[in-house]
Amino acid sequence: MPRNSLNKQLNMVQDEILLLGSMVEQATLNAVKTLKTRDIKQAREVFEQDQIINEKRFAIENAILILMATQQPMARDLRTLAALLEVNTELERIGDYAKGIAKVTMRMGEAEVNMPMLEIDQMAELAVDMLHRALGAFIEENANVALAIPKEDDRIDEWFNTAYTKILKEMVANPETIDQVNLALWVIHNLERMADRVSNICERTVFIATGELFEMDTMDEDDLNI
Amino acid sequence: MEQQNNHYAIETRGLNIFYGDFQAVKDISLKFERNRITAIIGPSGCGKSTVLRSFNRMNDFVPSARATGEVLYHDKNIYDPSIDPVQLRRMIGMVFQKPNPFPKSIYDNIAWGAKVNGFRGNTDDLVEETLRSAALWEEVKDDLKKSALALSGGQQQRLCIARALAVRPEIILMDEPCSALDPIATLKIEDLMRELSQNYTIIIVTHNMQQAARASDFTSFFTMDTDRAGVMVEFNETAQIFTKPKDQRTEDYITGRFG
Numbered sequence: 007m008p009r010n011s012l013n014k015q016l017n018m019v020q021d022e023i024l025l026l027g028s029m030v031e032q033a034t035l036n037a038v039k040t041l042k043t044r045d046i047k048q049a050r051e052v053f054e055q056d057q058i059i060n061e062k063r064f065a066i067e068n069a070i071l072i073l074m075a076t077q078q079p080m081a082r083d084l085r086t087l088a089a090l091l092e093v094n095t096e097l098e099r100i101g102d103y104a105k106g107i108a109k110v111t112m113r114m115g116e117a118e119v120n121m122p123m124l125e126i127d128q129m130a131e132l133a134v135d136m137l138h139r140a141l142g143a144f145i146e147e148n149a150n151v152a153l154a155i156p157k158e159d160d161r162i163d164e165w166f167n168t169a170y171t172k173i174l175k176e177m178v179a180n181p182e183t184i185d186q187v188n189l190a191l192w193v194i195h196n197l198e199r200m201a202d203r204v205s206n207i208c209e210r211t212v213f214i215a216t217g218e219l220f221e222m223d224t225m226d227e228d229d230l231n232i
Numbered sequence: 233m234e235q236q237n238n239h240y241a242i243e244t245r246g247l248n249i250f251y252g253d254f255q256a257v258k259d260i261s262l263k264f265e266r267n268r269i270t271a272i273i274g275p276s277g278c279g280k281s282t283v284l285r286s287f288n289r290m291n292d293f294v295p296s297a298r299a300t301g302e303v304l305y306h307d308k309n310i311y312d313p314s315i316d317p318v319q320l321r322r323m324i325g326m327v328f329q330k331p332n333p334f335p336k337s338i339y340d341n342i343a344w345g346a347k348v349n350g351f352r353g354n355t356d357d358l359v360e361e362t363l364r365s366a367a368l369w370e371e372v373k374d375d376l377k378k379s380a381l382a383l384s385g386g387q388q389q390r391l392c393i394a395r396a397l398a399v400r401p402e403i404i405l406m407d408e409p410c411s412a413l414d415p416i417a418t419l420k421i422e423d424l425m426r427e428l429s430q431n432y433t434i435i436i437v438t439h440n441m442q443q444a445a446r447a448s449d450f451t452s453f454f455t456m457d458t459d460r461a462g463v464m465v466e467f468n469e470t471a472q473i474f475t476k477p478k479d480q481r482t483e484d485y486i487t488g489r490f491g
Contacts, residue, residue, distance in 0.1 A: 009488045078442055080474050080486040217476035 012077045019073065019090055020145050022066050026094070027141040029059055030101045031134045034200065037107035038130040041114075041193065042123060049111035052104060059101035066094045085217060086147075089210035093144060096203045100137065103196035110189045119186040120176050121193070125169035129162055129197040136204045144211045152211035155204065156222040162201040169194045238306070241266040241403050241433035242287055242324075246301035249282050249291065256282045257462035259301070262452060264403075269425055269434040271444035271470065274454030275490060279462025280437045283454075284405050287435065288324035289317045322349055325396035329408040331388035333380035333395070338363075338372050341380045341391055346398040358398060366394035367424045386417025390424065397428075404428065406436040410443060422447040441486055445474045453482045 033052055040049040070091050073079070079087055136155055143151035173191055177184050205222050213219050240263045247260040257279035264270050272280040282291065289310060291297040302309040310320055333341050342359045343351075351358065359376065363369040368390040372383070380391055389409060396404055406425075410418040425434055425447055438444050444451050451473040453466045466473065466482045477483045484490050 008490075012488070080441065080445070080488075081477050081483050083487050084475060 012073070012079065012083065015069075015073050015077070016083070016086065019066060019069050019087075022062070022069070023090060023093060023097070024141060024145060026059065026062050026066065026097050027137065029055075029062065030097050030104065031137055033059065033101055033104035034107070034130060034134050034137075034197075037104045037111070038126060038193075038197075040108060040111040041121065041126065044111065044114070044116070046112055046115070049108040052108035053112065056101050056105040059098060063094055063098040063101075067091065070094070082214065085214050089144070089214050092210050093141075093207050096206050100200050100203050103200050106196050107193050110193055113189055114186050117183065117186050119183055119190070120180070121187070121190040122169040122172040125165040125172070126190075126193055126197065129165045129169070129194065129201075132158065132162060132165075133197050133201045133204065136201060137207070140204045140207045140211070144207055144214075147211060147214050149212045149215035152208040152215075153222075155208050159201045159205060162198055166194050166198045239266060240264060241305075242435075243304040244283070244286075244302065245304065247283070247286065247303060248300045249279070249286055250296075250298050250300075251294065252296040255459070255461040257454075258457070260462075260464050262464060262467060264433060264435055265450065266433050267429055267431070268449040269429050269436065269447060270450040270452065271448035272435065272437045272452050272454060273439075273441060273444050273485075274462070274465075275456065275485065276439075277460070277462075278454040278456050280454045281407055282462065284407055284435060284437045285326075287403070287405055288321045288326060289315075290321075290326065292317055322399045323401050324403040324405060325399065325401040326405045326407065327389070327392050327396055327409045330412050331385055331392050333383070333388050333391050335379065335381055337377045338380050338383070338391060339376040341395050342398045345395055349399045351398075362394040362398045363391075365397050365428065366390045367420065367427065368394055384417070386413050386420060389413060389417070389421060393421075393424065393428075397432075401432065403433045403435065406434065408437055408439060411439065418443070441474075445470060453477070453479075453485060455481055455485065 033055060036048065037052045040046075040052065070087055074087055077083075136158055140152065140155050143155070170191070173187055173194075176187050180187070209220065209222055243263045244260050248258050249256045260283055272284065274280050285291050286299055286303060287305075287310075291299065299311055303311060305320070305324070308315065334344065336344065339359055342362055343355045346355070346358055360369060360373075363372065368387060371387060372378075380388065383391060389412075393404070393409075410421050413421065422443065425436070428434060429449075436444075436448065448470045451468065451470045452464055453473065454462050455465050457463045466477060466479045468478070473482065474486060477486060
């Protein structure tokens with residue numbers, strides 16, 4: 007079959023996307039872990055490693071542009087490369103959320119802060135798991151799997167709402183820690199946004215498979231208590 | 233054959249073309265929109281040139297060729313006995329793969345065909361007007377008496393387009409018009425096609441998919457059926473064909489995974 011060269015280079019870019027995905031997953035889990043351990047040193051590492059994620063993102067983007075210019079992809083190939091560009095950007099932004107969470111640990115310093123860690127953990131674990139499965143479906147171009155994943159976002163929203171209420175109560179109960187507790191709002195916001203970006207990745211999978219572009223209905227303004 | 237306010241310049245209904253016992257294309261039904269560029273793409277031997285040539289009865293010159301079904305032009309089947317093929321070819325001009333100017337001056341290449349077809353106006357004006365329409369005037373206006381064969385390949389092809397325009401056709405058929413040209417000359421022809429589509433209907437057969445993607449409004453994909461007869465697989469707006477084709481055979485061809 008012709009187009010071996012295109013297939014081979016496409017597979018290489020897909021492998022790089024999976025690698026970028028696992029870097030972002032690890033960064034997210036590590037960042038949340040530093041909130042629990044309050045390990046500022048590790049938080050700084052996560053913060054600084056975001057630079058590596060950014061560099062990988064640009065390298066992948068460059069590889070995709072070269073493929074487009076040299077192989078003139080059409081139809082499904084063209085959609086795949088356009089989707090890879092999009093997913094590449096989504097992953098980089100998720101990396102920024104992880105970096106943001108690490109920054110929260112750094113800014114909290116040594117202060118004792120009462121955070122809804124149960125919900126934060128649950129949100130992080132599910133969001134990372136959704137991301138992992140979304141990337142698998144993306145590479146396999148499995149639209150059915152991709153269509154199901156965004157529905158799990160409802161649970162993320164529920165935990166967000168619970169955590170949000172807990173954080174507000176903590177602010178009222180212990181106003182002297184309000185500056186630190188406020189940072190926890192950023193954590194749950196970042197995790198909630200991360201799950202939304204997973205939905206964007208799923209949209210791209212459906213786009214490759216069907217050529218249809220549409221927004222998956224994962225979040226109504228009413229779903230969140232803000 | 234007067235110009236009618238019809239949305240389609242030409243339409244085929246159940247067109248079959250045979251060379252002797254061999255069926256070259258079968259059951260082609262296509263509509264070509266007026267003042268638009270339609271590309272016909274497909275692998276070698278799928279009958280796309282055969283179909284193109286049937287639109288002005290160029291296949292009449294092949295003794296074993298015959299057609300069934302209809303090719304409607306101004307609501308008349310061009311294979312009807314009442315149709316004069318010479319008059320038809322004046323209205324539906326053709327540009328070929330290899331530029332084929334007459335071995336005469338640039339001026340005569342334009343003027344000669346027009347005169348043969350009964351042109352009685354000012355020939356100087358006609359030559360200038362058509363060379364301008366073919367985006368060639370600025371390059372040759374001081375050398376009109378020079379032999380057409382001294383022009384570059386791209387200029388020769390534009391001269392052939394000008395020659396086709398000189399008899400004031402409605403439709404221009406182009407059979408691989410750029411395959412003998414370099415990339416810059418090719419892009420000039422594509423720009424010219426876009427200009428011309430304001431006044432003419434253009435149907436182009438091309439092997440170059442990027443050319444079809446760049447230059448046409450509509451694309452029709454042909455392939456060979458199991459009995460080796462050419463069939464029309466898919467017709468749609470060019471943007472759709474190249475980003476979201478409906479038929480797997482189209483997808484396989486345009487992504488280069490054919491065969």
